[in-house]
Amino acid sequence: MSRKWGKGLLVLGAILFGMSMVISAPVLGKEQLVLEFWHYWDGNNAKAAETFAARYNQLHPDVKVKPVFVSTGELLPKIQAAVLAGKPPALAIADIAWMGRLLRSGALAPLDAYLKERKVNVDDFYPSLLEYSQYKGQMLALPLTTNNLALFYNKDLFRAAGLDPERPPKTWDELVEYATRMTKKDGSVYGFEMYSQVDETGEGLTWNLQPYLWQAGADFLTDNYTRPGFNNERGEKALEFVVDLFQKHRVAGLARKDSFGKGQAAMVVNGPWMVGIWKDSVPFEFGCAPIPYPEWGKPATNMGGEQIFIFKGDEKREKAATDFVLWLTDTANMIEWDKMTGALPVRASVAKDPGYRQWLQGVEPRLLVFVDQQRYAHARPPIPEYADCSLAFAKEMEKAYYGRQSVKEALANAEKALLAILQKK
Amino acid sequence: MKERRIKARNRYRWDEIRTAIICLAPAAAIFAVFNVVPTVWSLVLSLSDWDWLGTARRFVGLAQYGALLRSPEFWNSLRVTVLYTTGVTVLGLVAGLTVALCLSGNVRARAFWRSVYFTPAVTATVAAGVVWVYLFDPAGGLVNLWLRRMGLPGPAWLTDPSWALVAIIMVSVWKRLGLNTVIYLAGLQSIPDEYYEAVSVDGGGVWAGFAHVTWPLLAPTTWLLAIMSVIDSFQVFDLVYVMTSGGPMGATEVMGLYLYRQAFRLFHMGYASAVGWTIFIFVFLATLLQWRVSGAGGASIYGASTR
Numbered sequence: 001m002s003r004k005w006g007k008g009l010l011v012l013g014a015i016l017f018g019m020s021m022v023i024s025a026p027v028l029g030k031e032q033l034v035l036e037f038w039h040y041w042d043g044n045n046a047k048a049a050e051t052f053a054a055r056y057n058q059l060h061p062d063v064k065v066k067p068v069f070v071s072t073g074e075l076l077p078k079i080q081a082a083v084l085a086g087k088p089p090a091l092a093i094a095d096i097a098w099m100g101r102l103l104r105s106g107a108l109a110p111l112d113a114y115l116k117e118r119k120v121n122v123d124d125f126y127p128s129l130l131e132y133s134q135y136k137g138q139m140l141a142l143p144l145t146t147n148n149l150a151l152f153y154n155k156d157l158f159r160a161a162g163l164d165p166e167r168p169p170k171t172w173d174e175l176v177e178y179a180t181r182m183t184k185k186d187g188s189v190y191g192f193e194m195y196s197q198v199d200e201t202g203e204g205l206t207w208n209l210q211p212y213l214w215q216a217g218a219d220f221l222t223d224n225y226t227r228p229g230f231n232n233e234r235g236e237k238a239l240e241f242v243v244d245l246f247q248k249h250r251v252a253g254l255a256r257k258d259s260f261g262k263g264q265a266a267m268v269v270n271g272p273w274m275v276g277i278w279k280d281s282v283p284f285e286f287g288c289a290p291i292p293y294p295e296w297g298k299p300a301t302n303m304g305g306e307q308i309f310i311f312k313g314d315e316k317r318e319k320a321a322t323d324f325v326l327w328l329t330d331t332a333n334m335i336e337w338d339k340m341t342g343a344l345p346v347r348a349s350v351a352k353d354p355g356y357r358q359w360l361q362g363v364e365p366r367l368l369v370f371v372d373q374q375r376y377a378h379a380r381p382p383i384p385e386y387a388d389c390s391l392a393f394a395k396e397m398e399k400a401y402y403g404r405q406s407v408k409e410a411l412a413n414a415e416k417a418l419l420a421i422l423q424k425k
Numbered sequence: 426m427k428e429r430r431i432k433a434r435n436r437y438r439w440d441e442i443r444t445a446i447i448c449l450a451p452a453a454a455i456f457a458v459f460n461v462v463p464t465v466w467s468l469v470l471s472l473s474d475w476d477w478l479g480t481a482r483r484f485v486g487l488a489q490y491g492a493l494l495r496s497p498e499f500w501n502s503l504r505v506t507v508l509y510t511t512g513v514t515v516l517g518l519v520a521g522l523t524v525a526l527c528l529s530g531n532v533r534a535r536a537f538w539r540s541v542y543f544t545p546a547v548t549a550t551v552a553a554g555v556v557w558v559y560l561f562d563p564a565g566g567l568v569n570l571w572l573r574r575m576g577l578p579g580p581a582w583l584t585d586p587s588w589a590l591v592a593i594i595m596v597s598v599w600k601r602l603g604l605n606t607v608i609y610l611a612g613l614q615s616i617p618d619e620y621y622e623a624v625s626v627d628g629g630g631v632w633a634g635f636a637h638v639t640w641p642l643l644a645p646t647t648w649l650l651a652i653m654s655v656i657d658s659f660q661v662f663d664l665v666y667v668m669t670s671g672g673p674m675g676a677t678e679v680m681g682l683y684l685y686r687q688a689f690r691l692f693h694m695g696y697a698s699a700v701g702w703t704i705f706i707f708v709f710l711a712t713l714l715q716w717r718v719s720g721a722g723g724a725s726i727y728g729a730s731t732r
Contacts, residue, residue, distance in 0.1 A: 187564065
């Protein structure tokens with residue numbers, strides 16, 4: 001019997017030894033610090049991440065930045081699980097909508113000392129973006145990309161309806177007028193496409209509606225994000241405008257996804273990433289313009305984007321990861337990143353750079369609309385309760401879009417739901 | 426012989442025990458790590474308030490269950506789940522039995538038809554869901570194209586709150602049809618022909634044969650399929666996630682989806698665990714019912730064999 005035991009142990013030992021050889025082999029060869037960089041990018045963004053990582057690795061043979069893809073929906077849960085398990089990646093990016101939660105997690109490494117030591121001009125980053133980078137006076141992340149929403153319009157459908165394709169609508173009234181002219185009675189073409197389904201998070205609906213609130217002078221949350229700011233006359237005007245698109249004018253279809261790309265909607269509001277996607281995939285000519293706003297209101301759009309941050313770890317790893325982040329976000333690299341991906345500048349020095357503007361003008365003038373609109377972009381509340389607020393808000397608005405409750409009821413119910421969420425904390 | 430097999434030996438040799446432990450250890454370890462620990466942990470979580478990162482875990486007793494019972498969204502998800510389960514189970518059984526009856530007679534190319542009906546059962550749910558989203562598209566989908574050709578108006582299936590759940594039930598029935606048919610076919614084949622001969626000797630027709638022989642003798646099969654369907658349907662997630670994400674206006678927000686949203690989109694881990702345990706209670710009750718009914722299934726010629 002004991003011989004059998006001995007044999008078993010021997011086999012086990014051999015297996016373990018073999019495994020340790022496999023695992024340690026590359027490490028033994030070269031003392032290299034591997035920095036996992038988690039992201040959810042695909043397409044041009046993923047290519048840019050690989051390109052910049054490779055370039056950095058060539059400059060720093062002792063470090064290996066390794067971009068790792070995690071799908072959008074899984075990134076935040078995975079980060080949370082990794083942090084709880086004590087094995088976070090070296091660095092990651094996240095949508096600004098998640099930063100409220102991440103900044104409070106206690107898992108991010110403060111960057112202040114490094115920024116000071118390297119004399120980084122933090123003021124060059126747009127202050128509205130830095131709202132998502134700081135918590136309790138500490139800099140815990142840096143803006144990497146940003147974007148905003150603008151109007152896309154199908155020039156072919158404009159021409160077919162006898163509209164001037166170089167003169168997109170500027171006001172809400174014009175938007176309704178143009179959309180009415182382009183809507184086909186049989187439902188095959190709508191004049192406008194508006195995101196109207198709650199989906200998983202409600203955020204798609206919410207962030208598409210917020211610009212109209214801001215244009216009308218209402219707010220999503222007000223008083224330092226402590227209470228809703230939309231249940232008032234200005235909020236009513238904004239929601240009424242959107243509900244009328246579905247219910248009164250019938251120029252938008254409920255829960256239609258990607259109608260614009262299929263030529264089934266003449267206008268849509270979307271982000272700059274769609275310029276690159278539609279440029280190669282739609283058989284019609286399209287243009288971009290600022291989101292129309294009422295004569296009595298003011299221009300406004302919603303701001304999206306991503307932040308890059310470093311997880312607490314041993315000092316050596318933190319330092320190496322910070323070096324990569326500061327290198328990646330310097331003006332020269334940011335210009336190149338934005339050219340590769342179509343992301344909007346997060347630094348004033350990039351937006352003003354004559355070379356960058358000239359490149360935009362020549363290659364993709366439609367992106368200039370987004371770059372210039374950035375000054376009207378509003379930030380969504382960087383608080384951890386935002387996800388709950390966004391979902392609760394979207395659920396009430398959806399009912400109004402479907403005509404199941406009035407504009408006033410929807411705003412009052414949403415206010416009640418959001419107050420309950422905000423007061424719970 | 427039988428006696429010896431059933432009666433357990435009360436003494437084992439040490440090396441037998443050791444072998445047993447060595448053989449069982451990997452499976453037991455996997456079961457403990459991936460089943461027992463998470464189950465117990467989720468019970469602990471359901472008694473706590475915890476929003477993952479950066480929040481402290483507080484013991485709150487049964488407060489999460491109280492909040493759950495007060496939430497209209499939870500009751501909506503329960504209502505939707507019950508409607509879905511009832512629809513899938515009843516329609517699935519009717520469809521499965523109908524197809525099985527058609528295939529049990531002298532049908533040409535029977536094997537071919539069986540595989541046709543079984544194909545949906547072996548198709549990946551997510552892939553099937555995506556395809557059905559295209560088929561249900563109100564503007565260019567095949568479903569409405571055919572309805573229009575027949576002169577019928579097609580609804581906006583997945584985006585109309587009154588039709589979305591109907592559409593999802595139809596797809597689920599379509600997916601379960603193969604399984605139900607095959608098990609019903611097996612049940613039908615075990616009914617001896619003599620019973621039908623007896624019916625015809627007594628002057629009964631096809632309907633009498635069905636009502637007095639087929640249906641009562643298939644009762645255990647029907648029960649088995651019904652309980653399986655209830656247990657599966659109560660836990661539905663992937664199909665709804667792909668087809669509607671619970672919309673429009675919560676019309677298809679089943680409990681599994683509600684749990685997922687609370688846990689992995691809003692990170693209310695305590696609350697989501699309470700939802701999970703509530704689902705467990707319902708599924709457990711359904712299983713208990715199955716034990717009782719199948720154990721006491723007196724109408725069955727199999728008697729104790731289904732116990």
